[in-house]
Amino acid sequence: MPDLMQCSLKITSIMGKSYIQISFLIGLNLMKYPSGERFKLTFLAALFTALCSISVPSLAGNVILIIGDGMDDHQITIARNYLVGSRGKLTLDQLPLRSTAQVLTVDDVSSDRPIYVADSANSATSIASGVATSIGRVGTSASDDKDLANIVELAQQQGIKSGIVSTASITDATPSAFYAHVNTRDCENPKMMVQAETYYKTIADCSPDLKSNGGLGSISEQLVDSDIHVALGGGMQHFVQVAEGSDQTVLQLAEKAEYQVVTRATELNNNGSGRLLGLFSPGTMPVKWRGEDGRVAEKPIPSLLNRLHWTLGSVTYPEPMDCEDNPEYAGMPSLALMTETALSRLTGGDSGADSFFLMIESASIDKQSHLRKACGSIGELQQLDEALDLALEFAKLHPDTLVLVTADHGQAAQLVPERTLFIDIPVPVYSPGYLARINTVEGEIMGVNYATNNFLSEEHTGVNVPLLSNAVGQGLVPAMVTQPEIFDIIKSHLLK
Ligand SMILES: [Zn+2]
Numbered sequence: 001m002p003d004l005m006q007c008s009l010k011i012t013s014i015m016g017k018s019y020i021q022i023s024f025l026i027g028l029n030l031m032k033y034p035s036g037e038r039f040k041l042t043f044l045a046a047l048f049t050a051l052c053s054i055s056v057p058s059l060a061g062n063v064i065l066i067i068g069d070g071m072d073d074h075q076i077t078i079a080r081n082y083l084v085g086s087r088g089k090l091t092l093d094q095l096p097l098r099s100t101a102q103v104l105t106v107d108d109v110s111s112d113r114p115i116y117v118a119d120s121a122n123s124a125t126s127i128a129s130g131v132a133t134s135i136g137r138v139g140t141s142a143s144d145d146k147d148l149a150n151i152v153e154l155a156q157q158q159g160i161k162s163g164i165v166s167t168a169s170i171t172d173a174t175p176s177a178f179y180a181h182v183n184t185r186d187c188e189n190p191k192m193m194v195q196a197e198t199y200y201k202t203i204a205d206c207s208p209d210l211k212s213n214g215g216l217g218s219i220s221e222q223l224v225d226s227d228i229h230v231a232l233g234g235g236m237q238h239f240v241q242v243a244e245g246s247d248q249t250v251l252q253l254a255e256k257a258e259y260q261v262v263t264r265a266t267e268l269n270n271n272g273s274g275r276l277l278g279l280f281s282p283g284t285m286p287v288k289w290r291g292e293d294g295r296v297a298e299k300p301i302p303s304l305l306n307r308l309h310w311t312l313g314s315v316t317y318p319e320p321m322d323c324e325d326n327p328e329y330a331g332m333p334s335l336a337l338m339t340e341t342a343l344s345r346l347t348g349g350d351s352g353a354d355s356f357f358l359m360i361e362s363a364s365i366d367k368q369s370h371l372r373k374a375c376g377s378i379g380e381l382q383q384l385d386e387a388l389d390l391a392l393e394f395a396k397l398h399p400d401t402l403v404l405v406t407a408d409h410g411q412a413a414q415l416v417p418e419r420t421l422f423i424d425i426p427v428p429v430y431s432p433g434y435l436a437r438i439n440t441v442e443g444e445i446m447g448v449n450y451a452t453n454n455f456l457s458e459e460h461t462g463v464n465v466p467l468l469s470n471a472v473g474q475g476l477v478p479a480m481v482t483q484p485e486i487f488d489i490i491k492s493h494l495l496k
Contacts, residue, residue, distance in 0.1 A: 061400035061472070063494045064343075064391045065359045067127070068384050069120055069174055070366030070377075070411030072463050078374065078415050078448055079381035082323070085442045091385045091392070092405050097469040102482045103409050103462065108134035111142040117462040120366065121185040123408035123483060124177035128152070128359075130487030136204075138173060138219070139181040145208065147181040147216075151357060151490055156227040158496055161356045163342040164228055165387075167285045167335055167380065168363030169235025170277075171219040174408060178359050179226040180219045182209045188219045189238035190250065211244045220250045223277075224257050229356075230345040232278035232338040234285040236263065265333035268341045273348030278338065286328035287364045289379030292321040297372035297434035297450050306428050315428040317419065320437040320445050323375035335362055335383040339390050355400075357494055360387050369411040370457045374436040374448040377413065395470055402472040402493045406486060407465035412458035418447030 068075070080090050105122050107113035111134070119135045126132050129148035133141055139148050152162040166175040171188040187193055187206035194206070209215035216222050220238040223231060239251040246253065255261055259277040262268065268278065298318040305313030333341075339360055346356040362384035368376030388405060395401035418437050420429040433451025440446050452459040467486065469477045476489050 061402055061493050062355045062398060063357050063490050064395070064401060064403045065127070065357070065490060066384060066388055066391065066403070066405045067124070067174055067359065067361045068365050068381060068405070068407045069168070069361060069363045070369050070409060070460065071362070071381065071384070071407035072410035072461070072465055074413055074415055075365050075369070075377060075381060075407075075411060076466070078413060078446065079378045079385075081415075081442075081446050082378050082438060082440050083382055083385075085440070090381075091388045092468055095403075095405065095468040096471050097473045097477050099467040099469070099477050100464045100480045101406055101467045101486060102464055102480070104132035104482055104484065106132050106134055106142050108137070108142050117460050118409040119173065119185075119460065120408050121173035121177060124174040126483040127406070127408070127486045127490075128177040130484045130491075132482075132484055136184045136186075137182075138176050138185050139179075140183055145183050150178055151487060151494065152178050152226070152228065154491065155357050155494060160354065160494065161229040161346050162227065163230040163346050163356065163358040164233070164361075165231075165335070165338045165342050165358070166233035166361040166363050167287075167383065168233060168361065168367070169238060169283050170231045170233035170279065171223065171235050171238045172233075172284070172363060174361045174363065175231070175233065175359065176219045176223075179228050180222040181216055182206065182219060182222075185219075188235075190218050190221065190241045190244050193218045193244065217244055218250075221253070224250055224254045224259070230276045230342045231259075232268075232276070232280075232333070232342060233361075234279065234281040234283055236279040237282040239279060265331060265337065268333055268337055270341065270344035273345060276341070276345050278333070278341075280333055284364065284367060285332050287326055287368060287373075287376040287380050288329050288334075288383060289323045289375045290326040291373060291375045291436065291438075292324055295321050295436075297374060297436035297448065299434055300430035302428060302430070311427045313428060315430045317430070318435055318437055320418075320439050321375075322439050323378060326376070326379070334386065335360065336386040336390050339387040343390070343394050355494065357490070360384075360391070362387070366408075366411055366460075369413050369450070370459075372412075372434045372436070372450045372458060374413060374438055377411075392470060395472070400472065401470075402476070402490075403470040404473065404477075404486070404489070405466070405468040410461035410463035410465060412450045412452045412461060414449045414451070416447045416449040418445045 103118045103123055105115040105118040121136050121138050122133045128150040131148050155162055164175045173185040184204045186204035187209055193210055211217045221243050240249055243250050243253055254277050259275045262278045301316045303313035362380050364380040365377045391403050395403050422429045431449050433449055436448045438446045450458045
């Protein structure tokens, strides 16, 4: 038997805590040695084994969570086909770990009753707080309206900084789930707290969350009161009103809370490490792309005869279209620029800085899909991919950075044959919904269909959503999780 000395290092998880275990394995053929030496060698081997098998707590790591709102596999495939071709790979396609998340929603009255299609408020709450709740709720539980502790609050207890970046209003459902607690997502500003707004079928009643009723106030007020270190996105309209019980606007209170407030892309730079609030548009930030001349998906038009009987006449499909730059996007900071700024602020430009949590949302994959604007969703998904490039670059330099990419729920867009499979049958066959026929880089036409309803806005769908990770997620991210388990994954890597 040859002499052997082997060192191994493994990360184990005990009671939810990570430990680095360093072990030396020593195998000696003692018979080779004189008997006087055998005793010393036996003693040394025992000593090494004892010393080297101890477990020491590991340091906490960074977490960058990227959420594509409504980014199901249909949206990813549509964007991939357009941006890099059907055989190409987006950056998110190249992440080494691919998992799936089951989106969970419950009824607000009977919280044991499942609802099969989510909204962004309840699904972001699942990710931020680890609890499935009901549609429209932000950081509060179904039925009993209790505040749910979120990852930002838990991180702050350990002195870990957090940042929020979104192309929506920074007070919109997804970002607010990481710092606010309200019974409905409509409570975005002091005015909306007293002026009921319609959301889905219900009339929003924000009164339980008024400070005068013992609540935490509107979402924008809660952002100012929160421990968020950097918040970048849209939503200035929610900060210009006088705060409840104050003679100052929410924006003035933000400055008082030592936020540096910026409103233009040119003000974003990598200087400084203090608190930063960037509000670059009144509401949702304009998207990068739109359909040719602002076109959206259109209904195929049946001939008069076809309207008399479905087997008769003909149908006219919408003309194919290109995607083009959206003029309203001019001057907006890209999601990548906001990501870069947030990373710089959170680390204070110091590569050895403490760990942090950063949530980045590409919001309008969803919002453009509601409006049947396929080009808008594609441009927004490209923004997400560029932000991911930056996150991965950062993770290369800071190897303990867990990068997760996921979606909150599915969306309406479906990739369908751009003309029906039954084109040769002498009957006009067409979708009852809306169709965008988009020219791709491969010189082909891609059919994107929207048909969840006959109303002005498409609806979400209840499909599982992707959960992707860099290699740091190895051993942390199972092949299939429920959405609240994403919270556990983040927590186990971020917290000490
Ligand atoms: Zn939506």
